[in-house]
Amino acid sequence: MVTAPTPSHPPHAAAGRPAQFWLMKSEPDECSIDDALAAPKATVPWTGVRNYQARNFMRDAMQVGDGVLFYHSSCPEPGIAGLARVASGTRADPTQFDPTSPYHDPKSPADNPRWLLLDVQAVRKTRLISLAELRAHPALADMRVLQKGSRLSITPVEASEWGYITEVLMQGG
Numbered sequence: 001m002v003t004a005p006t007p008s009h010p011p012h013a014a015a016g017r018p019a020q021f022w023l024m025k026s027e028p029d030e031c032s033i034d035d036a037l038a039a040p041k042a043t044v045p046w047t048g049v050r051n052y053q054a055r056n057f058m059r060d061a062m063q064v065g066d067g068v069l070f071y072h073s074s075c076p077e078p079g080i081a082g083l084a085r086v087a088s089g090t091r092a093d094p095t096q097f098d099p100t101s102p103y104h105d106p107k108s109p110a111d112n113p114r115w116l117l118l119d120v121q122a123v124r125k126t127r128l129i130s131l132a133e134l135r136a137h138p139a140l141a142d143m144r145v146l147q148k149g150s151r152l153s154i155t156p157v158e159a160s161e162w163g164y165i166t167e168v169l170m171q172g173g
Contacts, residue, residue, distance in 0.1 A: 020066045021157035022057070022086070023145050024120065025073040033070050033082035036122035043087050043121045047095045048103040050115060054154040058118050062086050062154075067162055068120055071145070072128070073153075079130035080165065088119035126169050139164045 024046065026032070036044045049055050068084035092113035095103035108114035134140050144155040157165075 017063070019159075020061065020063070021069070021159060021162040022062060022066060023069040023071050023080075023143075023155045023157050024084070025071045025153045027074045028072045028081075029075070032072065033084075033122055033125045036070065036082070036084065036120065037125060039122075041121065042123075043119050045093075045117045046120050047093050047117050049093070049117065049153060050103060050105070051152060054152050055114075055116055057154045057156065058090050058116055061156070062090075062118060064088060067157075069157060069162070069165065070120075070122065077128060077130050079128045079133065080126065081128055082125045083123045083166070083169075084120050085123060086118060087121035090116040090118045093117040127172075129165065129168065137164070137168070 026046075028035075030048070031044055036042060046058075049058065064086055066086040068086060069080045070082040070084045072078055072081045093103070093115040095101040096105040096108045096113060096115045097110060098104055099106075103115075105114060131146075134143065135146055140146065140161055143157070143161050144150055144152070
């Protein structure tokens with residue numbers, strides 16, 4: 001049984017470093033929290049990242065066990081829809097080599113792939129915390145996803161923000 005990461009039960013961090021937290025956006029038409037939970041071992045490859053900063057977060061900072069806020073984007077009501085964790089290290093994203101994929105990158109060399117993925121394991125679906133609700137909490141005012149012009153599909157989340165959001169989820173409000 002996988003337990004949901006909460007302030008009292010944080011994700012298991014790699015030995016020798018504190019847990020880190022991330023917000024990862026997914027379009028629910030491509031991969032929703034329900035899709036992730038229904039996947040084998042509730043694990044999905046996080047494909048299609050085509051921004052260098054987001055790729056660098058995966059490559060350089062994200063580690064197995066880090067907590068993830070699973071965020072639905074590009075939908076009628078965007079927001080946090082579940083909790084997850086990083087379940088693997090990075091590897092080449094095969095969609096960059098597939099000419100039929102919308103994420104195909106013909107300039108990415110097979111011997112030195114430009115784009116990476118990692119696996120994300122869904123822990124649990126939550127009630128939706130909409131973008132408007134996130135904005136309504138002064139404690140979250142500095143959260144990167146709320147900053148004007150923030151469009152990255154992966155952003156770091158401060159431990160205090162993670163704790164606040166998981167506390168709001170536990171209280172149901």
